[in-house]
Amino acid sequence: MKKFIAVVLLIAVFATLGLTACGSKNDNTATTTAPQGTSGETKATVKTAKDGVLTMVTNAEFPPYEYYDGDKIVGIDAEVAQLIAEKLGLTLEIVDGDFNAVVPGVQSGKYDMGMAGMTVTDERKQKVNFSDSYAKGIQAVIVKEGSDIKSKDDLEGKKIGTQQGTTGYIYASDTPENGGYGEENVIGYANGSVAIEALKSGKVDCVIIDNEPAKAYIAANSGLKILDTEFTNEDYAICFSKKNPELQKKVNDALNELKASGEFQKVVDKYIKAD
Numbered sequence: 001m002k003k004f005i006a007v008v009l010l011i012a013v014f015a016t017l018g019l020t021a022c023g024s025k026n027d028n029t030a031t032t033t034a035p036q037g038t039s040g041e042t043k044a045t046v047k048t049a050k051d052g053v054l055t056m057v058t059n060a061e062f063p064p065y066e067y068y069d070g071d072k073i074v075g076i077d078a079e080v081a082q083l084i085a086e087k088l089g090l091t092l093e094i095v096d097g098d099f100n101a102v103v104p105g106v107q108s109g110k111y112d113m114g115m116a117g118m119t120v121t122d123e124r125k126q127k128v129n130f131s132d133s134y135a136k137g138i139q140a141v142i143v144k145e146g147s148d149i150k151s152k153d154d155l156e157g158k159k160i161g162t163q164q165g166t167t168g169y170i171y172a173s174d175t176p177e178n179g180g181y182g183e184e185n186v187i188g189y190a191n192g193s194v195a196i197e198a199l200k201s202g203k204v205d206c207v208i209i210d211n212e213p214a215k216a217y218i219a220a221n222s223g224l225k226i227l228d229t230e231f232t233n234e235d236y237a238i239c240f241s242k243k244n245p246e247l248q249k250k251v252n253d254a255l256n257e258l259k260a261s262g263e264f265q266k267v268v269d270k271y272i273k274a275d
Contacts, residue, residue, distance in 0.1 A: 045246075046088055046090065046246065046247055046250055047244055047246060047247060048090065048112050048247065049109060049110065049111060049112050050093070052090060052091055053090060053091050053092075053093050054081070054084070054085045054088060054090040054091070054092050054093065054112050054113070055093045055095060055111045055112045055113075056077075056081045056092065056093070056094050056095070056111065056112065056113050056114070056115050057094075057095045057096075057097055057101070057102050057105050057106060057110075057111040057113075057114050057116070058073070058077060058078075058094060058095070058096055058097075058102070058114070058115055058116045059096065059097065059098060059099040059102060059116045059191070060073045060075075060096040061099075061163075061191035061192060061193065062075075062116060062117045062192070062210070062213055063075060063212070063213055063216040064076055064212055064213075064216065064271035064272055065077045065115075065116070065117040065135075065212070065213075065236075066078055066096075066115070066116065066117070073094050073096060075271060076135075076267055076268055076271050076272075077115040077116065077117065078094060078115075079267045079270075080115070080134070080255070080258065080264060080267055081094070081113075081115055083254075083258055083263060083264075083267070084251055084254045084255060084258070087254040087257065087258075088250060088251070088254060095111060098164075098165075098190070099116060099163065099164065099165045099166065099191075100164055100165040102114040102116050102118065102239070103118075103124055103127055103128055103239060104127075106128050106239050106240060106241055107127050107128050107241060107242075108241075109241050109243060109244070112240070112241075112244070112247060113238050113239065113240050113247070113251060114128070114238065114239040114240075115238050117135075117137065117210060117213075117236055118236060118237065118238075118239055119137055119166075119167040119234040119235065119236060120133065120234070120235050120236075120237050121167060121170070123170075124239065127242075128239040128240060128241065128242060129239065129240045129241070129242050129245065129248050130237040130238065130239055130240070131237045131238040131239075131240070131248065131251060131252045131255055132237065132252055132255065132256065133235035133236060133237050134236060134237060134238070134255060134259070134264070135235075135236040135268075136233065136234070136235060136236070137167075137210050137211070137233070137234045137235070137236050138210065138211040138230050138231075138232075138233050138234075139167065139168050139171070139208055139209070139210060139211070139230065139231035139232045139233075139234070140208070140209060140210065140211040140214040140226045140227070140230065140231065141155070141206050141207070141208055141226065141227040141229065141231050142196070142199065142206060142207040142208075142209065142214055142217065142218065142224055142225070142226055142227075143199075143205070143206045143224070143225060143227060144199065144200075144223055144224060144225075145223050145224065145225055147205070147206070149205060149206055149227070150227070151227060151228075151229040152227070152229050152230075152231050155172075155181055155206065156176075156181060157185070158181070158185065158204075158205040158206060159185060159187065159203070159204040159205050160172050160181060160185055160186045160187070160204060160205065160206055160207075160208060161186075161187050161189060161195040161196075161198045161199055161203070161204035161206065161207040161208070162186060162187070162188050162189070162195060162207065162208050162209065163188065163189055163190075163191055163192050163195060163209060164188035164189060164190060165188070166209070166210075167232070167234055168208040168209055168210070168231070169186060169188045169208075171208075171231070171232055172185075172186045172208050172231075173185075173186040173188075187203075187204055192207070192209050192213050192217060193217070195207045195209065196217050196221060196224070199224070200221065200223070200224070208231050211226070211230075212272060214226050238251060238252075238255070
């Protein structure tokens, strides 16, 4: 995972019951307040779903970008979103839901932006707009120790576990002509943890997931390893409704200011240690 940049500000995230997603689970909502003193003019002119609030939707099953520490949502995306909210003079609200609900929720205007370790793809760009990239994502392959899978070239005919809606699922389930392994050979799970349990129990032969979460799963589960070979390499960005380009520009400007000042990298360095 290529590292970028940011100042460490701990988010005071207070988990409360939130909205119910159009699916199987309840959204959890956490709110943090930006300090006074940022631009009142910016706050008055930024259009958001809730007045004075920047609502970010995520899927908090993706360490180190977003995950729970007790009842708090923490991680790179959570802290960077807080810094952006402060620059805009807004209160940050984080909603945790299914990954598949992030793009539709932002597209509809229910949420202001989505930060979920989300990869920019042509399909998603048809539905939402994206900020500049703020991180590089590497799709890694996790197998059991002693597996006969040594590289991605050995995945043909294997059962592959992924997280539903992710680029790992999209790429792996594509046709062999397009570099995939066929939808019939790929199982999409609700989150990475469930996919890892499926690997441990023998329901799948490997799991394809982003490299940084893969490291966390390996650390927490003995008997598993990450292959040296990459499955694919991609860009992460923040998504916005196409109906609110003004917010996209202001958030993007704030993001680039954080990169330039070194604040972004400080946040990244807090969660991703140099090898």
